Amino acid sequence: MSAVPSQPSQPSKPSKGSANSKAGVAPASGPTRTYRLLGLSLELDEPEAGLRARACGKLGIAPEELRGFRLARKSLDARRRGRRSGTGSGGHLRFVVHADLVLPSDFKSARLARLLRQGKVREAPAVGSLEPTRVHNSIAAPGKRAARAVVVGSGPAGIFAALVLVRGGFEVTVLERGAPLRERAARLARFHKTRVADTESNVLFGEGGAGTYSDGKLYTRVDDPLEVPILEELVRWGAPPEILYDSRAHIGTDRLHKLLPRLRGDLQERGVKFCFNTRLEGLCLDGAADNRQRSLRAVRTSAGELPLDVLFLAPGSSARDTWEMLHAAGVSFEARPFQLGSRVEHPQELVNRGRYGGDGTVCELLGAASYNLVSRPGADGGACHSFCMCPGGRIVASVNEPGRLCTNGMSNSRHSSPYANAALVVTVGPETFGPGPFAGVALQRELEEAAFAAGGGDYTAPAQGVADFLAGRASRSCRPTSYGFGVRPGRIDELLPEQARRALARGLVRFENSIPGFGGAEGLLVGLETRSACPVMMPRDRLSGRAVGFANIYPVGEGAGFAGGIMSSALDGARIASGLLVAGL
Structure with missing residues (x-):
């Protein structure tokens, strides 16, 4: 048996333009301790290069005392939508940054002690290594x-x-x-x-x-x-x-x-x-x-x-x-609870408006908007959440068995498609799929066969408008979609198990509050998503x-x-x- 011939490539080096290199990571010498400063605010059009000095100011230390600095986490905070802050473009949105600062291990200051007590600074998590530090002699004995x-x-x-x-x-x-x-x-x-x-x-x-x-x-x-x-x-x-x-x-x-x-x-x-x-x-x-x-x-x-x-x-x-x-x-x-549901697609512009408030400048700065939506369980349905959201993406056929159809999503780095899609899924367990280690697999196959047949048996996907799904009626037609094999009107509400149908309906209504139009006529449910989680465990x-x-x-x-x-x-x-x-x- 031989490996497929190929020409090895030289590994590439990190870009010099990365945010951490701009922020001025310095090599540490002598005993050090790393602290994580939480919650630095960064306007959308504010350069990251100034974060190092601001972090030093927060801790009350001179920049020359800093042995190292790196960004640990950067996330978009959209909670302040509706009132503007700061002078940057789209000031109602901002980034929140956590930064790791490397200091001499004997460094002490009243300000640092106070921030630690307040929970605004904490010791940074340990960083491991993929290089072996110790190898048992049963593996590498001379x-x-x-x-x-x-x-x-x-x-x-x-x-x-x-x-x-x-x-x-x-x-x-x-x-x-x-x-x-x-x-x-x-x-x-x-x-x-x-x-x-x-x-x-x-x-x-x-x-x-x-x-x-x-x-x-x-x-x-x-x-x-x-x-x-x-x-x-x-x-x-x-x-x-x-x-x-x-x-x-x-x-x-x-x-x-x-x-x-x-x-x-x-x-x-x-x-x-x-x-x-x-x-x-x-x-x-x-x-x-x-x-x-x-x-x-x-x-x-x-x-x-x-x-x-x-x-x-x-x-x-x-x-x-x-x-x-x-x-x-x-x-x-052993059988394992897993998630199933349907892939929902909207025009990317609808998601941009819901997340950015229709500010074109913000969209230019941030690119295609994404979302992470969760609906808690209630009397009218269980918990539902979005999964594998693909801004500016497309829907694909996730297929490896003939006669069965499952949908999934993907996107390229530019997120340039006019469509946004995500799985809307609910967790199911043995109460839904029954006993036995492969009972969940059997349910997946049953649903995928039904979706394949509902699409006409050629990997065309059944699709239903979100408004029609909520009303419990068939769609007469389907709007254009990114799914490459095409769609035909189908009853997603009838293909799903009742538990999942109720949860998705409840979620779609709730998600309308987060993104106006999410539960309306511009939304389309495409096929069934059955493989967002593994149904078995070894x-x-x-x-x-x-x-x-x-x-x-x-x-x-x-x-x-x-x-x-x-x-x-x-x-x-x-x-x-x-x-x-x-x-x-």
Whole structure:
């Protein structure tokens, strides 16, 4: 078995124009302590370069006392809409910035002590490293052959697990059932031309995983020590430096397609072998293993048998056939609550007006507006929220099984489409889909088959105007949409489970209060969104990260049920791999 030939690329360096470099990060020397200053206000047209001096002023320190400075988080505050503040353009909107300041460890001041007591300053979260600090001698003992790791899946969990493992001395092979990027794009184009689904290379499978055909959202709600080093690696591979602090950071599908070859080239230079168009088809158990802790000696693939010492499973959240094979081979699975709903689309201009108040200058400064909407549960429906919002984006067919249709969204870095879309989803559990580890998968398939049939059986999507959905009536026609296969009038309200229909109806009414017109005639519900979360989990030991009952299988990422997006998947893969380096084989 051999990896697909490719020309490794040199990793790119961070841009000199990044906000943190402008802000004046200085190298620290001697013992230091890092504090996070919360809530600096920044007008929309105010340069970031002045934040360093303002932060020093807040803490009452001279700039020369500062050992280092970086922006930790920058977010848009739209809560003051309706009354203007400041003199900058669109003063009713502003940025809120958190900044990290590196000071001598013995630095003390009354002002700093007061701000710490008030909660306006806190110690900054620890920053970890993807470089191994300690490697167990069972992995890298002198004179011993390198331990062999097989990683299934080239999405973020698999890639960052591979990066950590190869840095720790493992011989790493990445198996990817889909194609490398260029071939993947060609096969996806063929699907759009022929309307014949490709089960192996599609929006979901192939180099980079499903995230390759999203807009590369990098949101996470946790302060994980590995978050910063993961983002720094992405910048090194070509992502914009702003992802290091932007609260709504994204890369863009177009930039992801430029980044992935650099990423792969970097790993290949380190010795990682990539085997594309290669499916995992079976597990080869070590006959000497006891019944309590089974161990693998190899895996069976579509290209032959591959020996290993450890197996990292990062198959992605749509690898249903792989899950079924693993379950038959003895890997434990549990059902997991997941989200389902529909993809809603509006003119981007409607969202801009709702978020920016119709100020064209603000729109020029900030670009296409986004939203994050939540409706709490009530007597007339459960909780509903927006997910994977794509400003200036388009709706795509998220398909890997013939005869089934699921929608998703993506956008390029410029957000230049005239449409905005997002999933509106509700969480469902065993009370909706029933008992059994794959009952949620069965519900997903049932809904996707119904959506496929309602669209006419050729990946045209059923669609219903938001106003018609709320009124419980069929749409006579559908406005233009970004969905590439086209739409036809359908009853989204009848395709959804009743629990989800009520929650979406309640949410659409509530969201009208946040964005006028959201629940009106300009909104369109397109298809069913069934794969915004993984419906299964592979239980693993809390301390070691191993799959329950196995000595050398490590399930990671979204497809294992432990993550929900690019960043959380990357963090999970890197964290479990780092733990293995310390604990040993």
